Amino acid sequence: MNLREDVHTAGIPVLCQACEARHRGVCGALDPNQLVTLAKASSKQTIEAGAELVGDMETVDHYSNVLAGVVKLTKTLSDGRQQIVGLQFAPDFLGRPFKSESAVNAEAATNVSLCSFPKGAIERMMRESPGLENRLLRQTLKELDEARDWMVTLGRKTAAEKVASFLLLIANHIDPSSGDEGRATTFDLPLTRAAIADFLGLTIETVSRQLSKLRAEGVISIENNRHVSVARRDRLEARAGH
Amino acid sequence: MNLREDVHTAGIPVLCQACEARHRGVCGALDPNQLVTLAKASSKQTIEAGAELVGDMETVDHYSNVLAGVVKLTKTLSDGRQQIVGLQFAPDFLGRPFKSESAVNAEAATNVSLCSFPKGAIERMMRESPGLENRLLRQTLKELDEARDWMVTLGRKTAAEKVASFLLLIANHIDPSSGDEGRATTFDLPLTRAAIADFLGLTIETVSRQLSKLRAEGVISIENNRHVSVARRDRLEARAGH
DNA sequence: CGATGCTTTGACTCCGTTCAAGATCGGTGG
DNA sequence: CCACCGATCTTGAACGGAGTCAAAGCATCG
Secondary structure, rough: OOOOOOOOOOOOOOHOOOOOHOOOOOOHHHHHHHHHEEEHHOOEEOOOOOOOOEEEOOOEEEEEEEEOOEEEEEEEOOOOOOEEEEEOOHHHHHHHOOEEEEEOOOOOOOOEEEEEEHHHHHHHHHHHHHHHHHHHHHHHHHHHHHHHHHHHHHHHHOHHHHHHHHHHHHHHOOOOOOOOOOOOOOEEEOOHHHHHHHHHHOHHHHHHHHHHHHHHHEEEEOOOOOOOEEHHHHHHHHHOOO | OOOOOOOOOOOOOOHHHHHHHHHHHHHOOHHHHHHHHHHOOOOOEOOOOOOEEOOOOOOOOOOEEEEEEOEEEEEEEEOOEEEEEEEEEEOOOOOOOOEEEEEOEEOOOEEEEEEEHHHHHHHHHHHHOOOHHHHHHHHHHHHHHHHHHHHHHHHHHHHHHHHHHHHHHHHHHHHHOOOOOOOOEEEEEEOOOHHHHHOOOEEEEEEEOOHHHHHHHOOEEEEOEEEEEEEOHHHHHHOOOO
């Protein structure tokens, strides 16, 4: 084992110093020495909205942390029907350990900033440092919880409930402070209508109609198609079917 | 409980000797000493179909391995609509590490045999033995892959495709040998029509109608409502929408 | 035997899709 | 600045697939 001899922020690579993933992400499990080793092999990159990060069935040789933006994970049937099976926000870990090929398609839903490192480097550190595996397990369990929540939405909720649930999901991610206050939550949708439809298992038209209905009923207001303001979150929650 | 004191087959507890979980399950990560320690605190139990194993929001104090039978994990909306979010077969691990309360309801879909151990014992061993955490990570990733596959089915497939996909899922679990051979695969459905409906996000009636259609078309045959024989698996696959 | 709980089948309804115009946004160039 | 354009989004009308309601068929078990 390595001796602890570094001063607190002294040995932290500049690449990592302001990085969210160092605290709340998987890198939080690494000590300064490991962080230096990993940072040497890492590279920060910016991807524009719509670009494909990882293709389905594609061999993957690197993993990443999402530093900013939203990544959507999709699956597509042979005839083109598509379903979003996961949304990743900062500081989520992007990649599927123990498999060389990806079973999903990863695409930048917004402009995205990533910190990428070679597959081998992570796998080596997983063997050395049990804390890293623990972080990955926790993140995977979190994603499984989210997937299961979403299965209820996909299988059992109406279109109106699905759209309300989606808006709450985004609102909670953008502004985690509880909505019990009177003031409105306001944010930009990170997804187009088409992406929202793929996420909810609906068509673009149905999503649009349900959003229009919520606006007509005064639950939300929309500007420029993307900017949403939730006037009363409790009314949205009532429509989400809990 | 019943642990043999004399050394036999390298000190493996009798409880574990014929256990599938020792090879393919999480216990495969443990050495004989750990196995003995865990076996001391473990107990095998049999549960009859329909019994509730873990209630939603319930505090959980033990984890289990599924030794035989099928466990269904469900989520229920406030108005009673229900969705199955996971099916567990032997030798799956049953439990949610790092959370004291369960977010799902676990119920025996068939008669089930479990090996249960106190939460604390597993958590202690996770700290001592990184191999155990690795096994849990792999199992969780597998469950996440399955959940994501199912999200596509729930969100984007028709009722006919959903039912065909379900039959294939069960057929592959009961008889993993590839269906490229001419002979028919035959099995008992571990789920009632109501459970199948909850799994597929459909109603009982729709499931029944789709099964009748497949039977009328000669793709499957059904006896006694439960016993299914898949005449030609390729025709079922064609209907599952891949 | 009937009694009970599943399952199947039929008739009708309704929610979300499909098909088809328009409307609005953002960018580009005259 | 405005005209034009493609992409995205909204709205309307008609259709169809799955849900709902209702009744009858079949198991299993006393």
